[in-house]
Amino acid sequence: MMVKMLNYIQFGLGPIGEKIVSYAIDRENLCLVGAIDIDKSKVDQDVGQLIGTRPLGIRVSSDVDDVLKNAEADIVLLSTVSSLAALEEQILRCIRYGKNVVSSSEELAFPWIENRKIAETIDKEARKHRVTVIGTGVNPGFVMDALPIFLTSACQKVHSIRIERYQDASIRRRPFQEKIGAGLSLKEFMEKVSTQSIRHVGFTESIQMIAYSMGWELDRTEDIVEPVVADNDVASHFIKVKKGEVVGICQTGRGFINGNTVITLELQAYLGHTAPKDAVIIEGEPSMQFEVKGGVNGDIATCAMVVNAMPKVLQASPGLKTMPEIGLVSWFKGYR
Amino acid sequence: MMVKMLNYIQFGLGPIGEKIVSYAIDRENLCLVGAIDIDKSKVDQDVGQLIGTRPLGIRVSSDVDDVLKNAEADIVLLSTVSSLAALEEQILRCIRYGKNVVSSSEELAFPWIENRKIAETIDKEARKHRVTVIGTGVNPGFVMDALPIFLTSACQKVHSIRIERYQDASIRRRPFQEKIGAGLSLKEFMEKVSTQSIRHVGFTESIQMIAYSMGWELDRTEDIVEPVVADNDVASHFIKVKKGEVVGICQTGRGFINGNTVITLELQAYLGHTAPKDAVIIEGEPSMQFEVKGGVNGDIATCAMVVNAMPKVLQASPGLKTMPEIGLVSWFKGYR
Numbered sequence: 001m002m003v004k005m006l007n008y009i010q011f012g013l014g015p016i017g018e019k020i021v022s023y024a025i026d027r028e029n030l031c032l033v034g035a036i037d038i039d040k041s042k043v044d045q046d047v048g049q050l051i052g053t054r055p056l057g058i059r060v061s062s063d064v065d066d067v068l069k070n071a072e073a074d075i076v077l078l079s080t081v082s083s084l085a086a087l088e089e090q091i092l093r094c095i096r097y098g099k100n101v102v103s104s105s106e107e108l109a110f111p112w113i114e115n116r117k118i119a120e121t122i123d124k125e126a127r128k129h130r131v132t133v134i135g136t137g138v139n140p141g142f143v144m145d146a147l148p149i150f151l152t153s154a155c156q157k158v159h160s161i162r163i164e165r166y167q168d169a170s171i172r173r174r175p176f177q178e179k180i181g182a183g184l185s186l187k188e189f190m191e192k193v194s195t196q197s198i199r200h201v202g203f204t205e206s207i208q209m210i211a212y213s214m215g216w217e218l219d220r221t222e223d224i225v226e227p228v229v230a231d232n233d234v235a236s237h238f239i240k241v242k243k244g245e246v247v248g249i250c251q252t253g254r255g256f257i258n259g260n261t262v263i264t265l266e267l268q269a270y271l272g273h274t275a276p277k278d279a280v281i282i283e284g285e286p287s288m289q290f291e292v293k294g295g296v297n298g299d300i301a302t303c304a305m306v307v308n309a310m311p312k313v314l315q316a317s318p319g320l321k322t323m324p325e326i327g328l329v330s331w332f333k334g335y336r
Numbered sequence: 337m338m339v340k341m342l343n344y345i346q347f348g349l350g351p352i353g354e355k356i357v358s359y360a361i362d363r364e365n366l367c368l369v370g371a372i373d374i375d376k377s378k379v380d381q382d383v384g385q386l387i388g389t390r391p392l393g394i395r396v397s398s399d400v401d402d403v404l405k406n407a408e409a410d411i412v413l414l415s416t417v418s419s420l421a422a423l424e425e426q427i428l429r430c431i432r433y434g435k436n437v438v439s440s441s442e443e444l445a446f447p448w449i450e451n452r453k454i455a456e457t458i459d460k461e462a463r464k465h466r467v468t469v470i471g472t473g474v475n476p477g478f479v480m481d482a483l484p485i486f487l488t489s490a491c492q493k494v495h496s497i498r499i500e501r502y503q504d505a506s507i508r509r510r511p512f513q514e515k516i517g518a519g520l521s522l523k524e525f526m527e528k529v530s531t532q533s534i535r536h537v538g539f540t541e542s543i544q545m546i547a548y549s550m551g552w553e554l555d556r557t558e559d560i561v562e563p564v565v566a567d568n569d570v571a572s573h574f575i576k577v578k579k580g581e582v583v584g585i586c587q588t589g590r591g592f593i594n595g596n597t598v599i600t601l602e603l604q605a606y607l608g609h610t611a612p613k614d615a616v617i618i619e620g621e622p623s624m625q626f627e628v629k630g631g632v633n634g635d636i637a638t639c640a641m642v643v644n645a646m647p648k649v650l651q652a653s654p655g656l657k658t659m660p661e662i663g664l665v666s667w668f669k670g671y672r
Contacts, residue, residue, distance in 0.1 A: 023492050028551075142490060150486055152667035153644045154478060154637035156359050215364075215669035284667070286633040290626065297622040301490035308489045324664035331488035331620070333551035 006310060006335040007073040009034035009099070011090065012080035013042055013060060016104055018051045019303040020077055025053065027307065028334025034071030035060045064090075068097040074314060077306055078103040082201060084115045088122065091133060095125045101133040102309050104302060106202035108135025109145070110209035110322050123320035132316040136309050136323055138301035139165065140202035143292075144265050145209045146323040148280045151290055158214060158284040162264040167295055168273040169248050170236040180249040180269045181227065183239040189227045189246045199225050200267050203253030207263050211255055213324050216262055218255045226250045228270040236271050247271045304331070311335055342646060342671040343409045345370035345435070347426065348416035349378055349396060352440055354387045355639040356413055361389065363643065364670025370407030371396045400426075404433040410650060413642055414439040418537055420451045424458065427469060431461045437469040438645050440638060442538035444471025445481070446545035446658050459656035468652045472645050472659055474637035475501065476538035479628075480601050481545045482659040484616045487626060494550060494620040498600040503631055504609040505584050506572040516585040516605045517563065519575040525563045525582045535561050536603050539589030543599050547591055549660050552598055554591040562586045564606040572607050583607045640667070647671055 006029060010021050013035060024030045025048075035047045037060050048056035061067050068076070076094045081087055084107035091108075094101045111119040126133045135141065144163045152158050169177050181189045181198050192198040203223045211218050227246045234241050241247050248270020255263035278292040312326040323329070342365060346357050349371060360366045361384075371383045373396050384392035397403050404412070412430045417423055420443035427444075430437045447455040462469045471477065480499045488494050505513050517525045517534050528534040539559045547554050563582045570577050577583050584606020591599035614628040648662040659665070 026492065138490060146664060147486065149666045150483065150664050153641055153665040154474060154632045155667045156362065156636050156640040156643075158667045213664070213666045213668065215672065286636050288632065289629040291629070293625040293627070296490045296624065300492050300622050304492040305489055307492075324666065326663065328482060328486050328549070328660040328664065329489040330485045330549045330660065331491045331494045332549065336551065 003029060004336065005029050005031045006075070006314070007031045007033045007071075008310065009036065009067060009071050009073045009076045010047070011036045011076050011078045011094070013037040013039070013047070013050065014079065016303060017077070017079040020079060020306050021047060022051050022053065023303050023307045027332065030307075030310070030335055032056055032058050033073050034058060034067040036062070036064055036067050038062045064093060068094060068099065073099060075100040075102060075310055078105070079306070082106055084108055084111055084118055088118050091122055092125055095122070095129050095131055095133065098129055098131060100131045100313050102306050102313055103133070103135045104137045104306055105135050106137065106140055107205060109137065109140035109202060110205040110212070111135070112212075113208050114204055119320055126320055127318045130318045132313050132318055132321055134309065134313055134321045134323070134326065136305050138296060138298045138305055139200070140206040140209065141305055141323055142301065143278050143296045145206035148282070149210055149213045149324055151280055151288065152214070152282060152284070154288070155282060155284045155286065158282060160262045160264070160283045161210060162281040163266070164277070164279040165267045165295065166273055166276050167269040167298075168271070168276045169269050170271045172299075174238040177236055177239050177271065181246045182236070182248055182271050183241050184246045186227060186229065186244075186246060193225045198249065200249075200251050203251065203265050206265060207253050207255040209322060209324065210263050216255070216257055218262070219257060219259070221253065221255045223253045224251065226252070228268065234272050239271070241271060248273075305329065308332065339365060340672065341365050341367045342411070342650070343367045343369045344646065345372065345403060345407050345409045345412045346383070347372045347412050347414045347430070349373040349375070349383070349386065350415065352639060353413070353415040356415060356642050357383060358387050358389065359639050359643045363668065366643070366646070366671055368392055368394050369409050370394060370403040372398070372400055372403050374398045400429060404430060404435060409435060411436040411438060411646055414441070415642070418442055420444055420447060420454055424454050427458055428461055431458070431465050431467055431469065434465055434467060436467045436649050438642050438649055439469070439471045440473045440642055441471050442473065442476055443541060445473065445476035445538060446541040446548070447471070448548075449544050450540055455656055462656055463654045466654045468649050468654055468657055470645065470649055470657045470659070470662065472641050474632060474634045474641055475536075476542040476545065477641055477659055478637065479614050479632050481542035484618075485546055485549045485660055487616055487624065488550070488618060488620070490624070491618060491620045491622065494618060496598045496600075496619045497546060498617040499602070500613070500615040501603045501631065502609055502612050503605040504607070504612045505605050506607045508635075510574040513572055513575050513607065517582045518572070518584055518607050519577050520582045522563060522565065522580075522582060529561045534585065536585075536587050539587065539601050542601060543589050543591040545658060545660065546599050552591070552593055554593060554598070555595070557589065557591050559589045560587065562588070564604065570608050575607070577607060584609075641665065644668065
């Protein structure tokens with residue numbers, strides 16, 4: 001009896017793409033059939049050896065069209081760039097070769113308002129070629145949007161939703177600690193905020209995803225980044241921070257109806273946070289408080305979400321979708 | 337501009353059916369177009385007056401075929417009996433009149449193993465008539481199956497799942513307190529357990545739903561009901577319990593692979609439970625612990641879930657579905 005395989009192409013072999021492949025290897029009936037990256041140091045390497053496991057018999061190629069055209073795949077896992085404007089052309093190319101697409105781009109998780117034109121273009125092309133496209137990940141894509149949305153299914157009324165994601169940055173890798181501004185002076189931090197180089201991407205998209213599911217027409221949204229300043233000297237493995245310098249970030253997103261806040265997203269990520277968690281507080285009937293002790297591990301979950309979404313994406317109808325529209329994503333032992 | 341309405345028939349106007357209608361009234365663009373019950377004291381009453389609100393202009397009818405045939409509805413909300421064997425004929429009748437069906441029957445939430453023949457019959461008929469049928473509710477349907485399933489989407493590995501639902505029965509209505517055996521002697525309780533008149537229905541279905549999503553082939557399941565015995569005299573508004581008598585129930589369901597427990601469901605419902613909650617403990621990568629403080633209110637959530645599922649059921653493909661297969665159910669302000 002032939003076993004049904006899910007063949008996929010990994011497009012983008014940076015840290016996220018490499019981790020996605022390492023996760024996919026662990027599942028049954030997922031088969032890497034093509035790999036794309038423009039990094040010359042990676043081209044022609046066996047993907048398995050690149051990620052530090054057994055050879056997979058698939059070499060990295062920089063020839064996008066060749067791989068998309070010739071590798072017999074059901075789906076492309078796309079983890080190249082974050083910006084949707086830069087990503088659009090890659091997505092359209094995958095679509096035109098008849099491939100479903102799962103992307104880790106934050107802006108794609110709910111692009112219908114912030115990037116309406118691009119969303120409509122992708123949607124139209126995907127329907128025409130009868131494939132499904134989705135952006136997903138831990139955040140946006142799950143912990144601060146799709147999961148709170150699903151929690152409301154137990155409610156007869158929802159007045160407002162508050163979502164908190166608190167993280168101790170000292171247990172994370174160096175790039176993450178730098179990304180949240182640890183070790184910067186207040187002045188340096190605010191400069192980086194003004195050029196948008198310090199911010200979590202996707203709060204507005206998460207808020208809009210929630211509002212759409214709730215049927216709320218928001219007047220406006222806001223997305224504000226603030227520093228968390230050290231009370232005392234503090235150090236991680238990588239960064240020393242003096243009292244008065246920045247230890248991390250507190251970012252707050254809000255959605256308003258008639259001036260009232262109906263959706264609040266609060267992300268706190270700093271060195272030495274003593275109360276890490278993910279929490280959802282729903283005011284309604286019933287009201288509910290929900291917590292993940294210690295919080296959902298973002299490094300694992302973003303890549304796990306991309307892999308876990310694959311079967312549901314294949315079953316979904318054609319077009320550009322968002323997480324609330326496809327079936328319930330879950331871990332799975334093997335594709336069937 | 338014509339507003340799109342979701343027209344529905346309420347089939348069954350017991351306590352659950354009445355609450356479903358009272359909830360649906362609160363949403364925009366949901367329209368009751370027919371109501372069925374065989375209770376002579378309800379027949380011909382205006383449904384609005386029956387549930388204690390304004391007249392709705394729809395009278396209860398006992399003529400099932402007349403309502404199903406002539407009321408122009410997209411969907412039937414079916415809350416008559418729990419037993420799937422007894423419900424099958426009603427479901428098939430709805431299907432043959434071209435109606436989608438959302439039922440609160442526990443056994444329908446995942447009937448593919450315990451009631452395979454009935455499931456296949458319903459599925460085949462639903463596909464033939466191009467309608468969707470689903471069983472849902474708070475439990476099974478959400479808190480001890482679909483929600484834990486969705487939580488695993490953040491995981492790269494899942495070794496086992498444990499789900500706890502702890503309830504203080506003293507804040508619930510009399511029928512609930514009686515249902516869990518509060519006030520019975522140990523002997524009376526064990527007699528009722530042996531005739532299956534004391535048990536939460538649906539543990540096996542929930543376990544099988546979880547296993548199916550995970551891709552786990554279980555060797556077997558078990559579903560064991562045990563009494564919780566009073567350490568001291570205790571009383572609720574309705575029932576006095578002496579020390580040594582039963583205050584409630586502890587029910588444990590398990591799913592096994594190679595003799596190892598991979599799924600555990602534990603329901604504790606007794607008078608004076610001091611630590612009510614819903615909790616999910618996932619052992620895997622990452623491991624995670626979730627909690628709903630105080631637990632999800634079952635009385636509200638079962639009926640809210642039926643109403644909240646309606647739009648996703650209308651969008652789903654034809655056939656008999658389960659909660660993981662339809663889009664993400666959520667609260668919504670109005671149908672659109």
